[in-house]
Amino acid sequence: MTAREYNFDGLVGPSHNYAGLSFGNVASFSNVKSESNPREAALQGLAKMRALAARGFGQALLPPHARPNFALLRSLGFTGSDAQVISSAAKTSPVILAAAYSASPMWTANAATVSPSPDTADGRAHFTPANLNNKLHRSYEHVQTARALRAIFHDERHFAVHDALPPTPAFGDEGAANHTRLCADHGAPGVEMFVYGRVEFQPDAPSPRRFPARQTREASEAVARLHGLDPRRAVFIQQDPDTIDQGVFHNDVIAVGNGNVLFYHQQAFADEAASLDGLRRVLADTGADLVAVRVDASDVTVADAVGSYLFNSQLLSRPEGGMALLVPRECRENAAVDRYLDRLVASGGPIDELLTFDLRQSMRNGGGPACLRLRVALTEQEAAAMHQGVIMTEALHARLVPWVQKHYRDRLAPADLADPQLAVETCAALDELTGILGLPSLYDFQC
Numbered sequence: 001m002t003a004r005e006y007n008f009d010g011l012v013g014p015s016h017n018y019a020g021l022s023f024g025n026v027a028s029f030s031n032v033k034s035e036s037n038p039r040e041a042a043l044q045g046l047a048k049m050r051a052l053a054a055r056g057f058g059q060a061l062l063p064p065h066a067r068p069n070f071a072l073l074r075s076l077g078f079t080g081s082d083a084q085v086i087s088s089a090a091k092t093s094p095v096i097l098a099a100a101y102s103a104s105p106m107w108t109a110n111a112a113t114v115s116p117s118p119d120t121a122d123g124r125a126h127f128t129p130a131n132l133n134n135k136l137h138r139s140y141e142h143v144q145t146a147r148a149l150r151a152i153f154h155d156e157r158h159f160a161v162h163d164a165l166p167p168t169p170a171f172g173d174e175g176a177a178n179h180t181r182l183c184a185d186h187g188a189p190g191v192e193m194f195v196y197g198r199v200e201f202q203p204d205a206p207s208p209r210r211f212p213a214r215q216t217r218e219a220s221e222a223v224a225r226l227h228g229l230d231p232r233r234a235v236f237i238q239q240d241p242d243t244i245d246q247g248v249f250h251n252d253v254i255a256v257g258n259g260n261v262l263f264y265h266q267q268a269f270a271d272e273a274a275s276l277d278g279l280r281r282v283l284a285d286t287g288a289d290l291v292a293v294r295v296d297a298s299d300v301t302v303a304d305a306v307g308s309y310l311f312n313s314q315l316l317s318r319p320e321g322g323m324a325l326l327v328p329r330e331c332r333e334n335a336a337v338d339r340y341l342d343r344l345v346a347s348g349g350p351i352d353e354l355l356t357f358d359l360r361q362s363m364r365n366g367g368g369p370a371c372l373r374l375r376v377a378l379t380e381q382e383a384a385a386m387h388q389g390v391i392m393t394e395a396l397h398a399r400l401v402p403w404v405q406k407h408y409r410d411r412l413a414p415a416d417l418a419d420p421q422l423a424v425e426t427c428a429a430l431d432e433l434t435g436i437l438g439l440p441s442l443y444d445f446q447c
């Protein structure tokens with residue numbers, strides 16, 4: 001069946017800020033407390049969406065979440081009017097207020113794991129929102145994510161949106177950032193590769209020492225079961241714990257796959273040879289030959305990969321054939337990575353085009369092009385059955401840019417989160433957005 005991949009990018013919300021909330025994510029930690037520019041962040045994201053839509057790629061968006069999360073703040077004992085809740089949180093615990101204000105849902109690679117219909121037992125596309133329970137500021141995203149996914153993929157004949165896994169360390173789940181689908185074609189049955197950082201029920205299994213492993217094998221296996229994947233086409237691979245300790249907090253910081261191509265760093269996996277052999281064998285059963293594009297540490301070190309986000313790129317099958325790699329500007333600013341990329345596109349391999357985007361605002365929080373998008377492969381029928389208002393077009397882009405310019409601040413310092421006006425502005429912005437996207441009652445404040 002013909003199918004097309006849609007990239008659902010997270011529309012950056014009005015409270016985008018640098019709060020240093022993600023221990024183990026080098027960029028988040030090093031830019032802590034600097035000033036952000038939410039307007040520029042949203043416009044950078046929209047420019048990427050527009051460019052890909054214009055090139056004929058399937059492009060859509062997921063809306064930001066309401067901020068601050070008053071339910072979180074109230075559940076932690078802050079009381080009174082909304083303004084009083086903000087002011088007492090700001091005085092007592094600025095870090096909790098920052099967690100309630102985080103615009104982290106913009107990184108939709110962590111919104112959910114998606115299995116397209118050719119892979120699942122009931123022939124529907126399955127979604128499991130990620131519980132993201134390793135970080136307070138991300139641990140409550142799944143509630144609104146499930147609501148948005150159910151609003152967009154509402155037709156239960158085609159789509160199943162599950163609840164997130166139990167929010168406990170045994171089932172730490174970070175969604176599609178640790179999940180890659182390899183296939184002959186988006187519409188053909190594929191192999192779903194799950195990469196985990198540790199094993200809860202096997203304490204002697206290797207795990208990182210310095211930084212947390214956010215994804216467990218148990219979580220990945222549960223998602224595969226929920227989605228009804230054929231066990232012969234689901235592969236579970238351990239990430240190299242040493243690279244997690246070097247800042248590779250998700251597999252999508254060290255590998256990216258598309259079609260039959262896996263672009264990865266030699267230190268991505270705990271056991272490279274066995275992982276690649278297994279993938280090759282399983283993929284061969286679907287009629288596809290794995291093309292492994294391995295980057296050697298002698299060409300690009302793990303530190304360069306983390307600093308440039310070379311692997312947090314989007315690997316895209318062009319409608320007219322061939323593959324393009326969409327990288328952040330930081331890749332061209334790193335001498336070793338820049339040299340490598342020039343060689344890569346000249347090598348005669350599957351990747352023959354580079355697209356470079358300025359996503360600096362997101363990058364400074366450790367989110368590159370791949371973090372900003374959730375891939376959903378859809379048949380024509382499924383694409384027609386989803387909510388159409390989130391599909392990126394010139395017309396939607398032309399409405400969203402002035403909406404951003406009207407509502408978003410161009411500077412946000414940590415202390416600004418204490419300003420009750422920011423909550424009022426955010427609410428007004430999102431209320432108007434639901435009209436633009438045709439998604440009424442998307443947020444609690446609208447019920």
Ligand SMILES: NCCC[C@H](NC(=O)CCC(=O)O)C(=O)O
Binds near residue numbers: 022104366
């Ligand atoms: N896939 C990319 C995710 C980046 C995200 N960063 C953050 O949440 C940083 C937020 C802050 O520090 O303000 C994370 O680490 O999960």
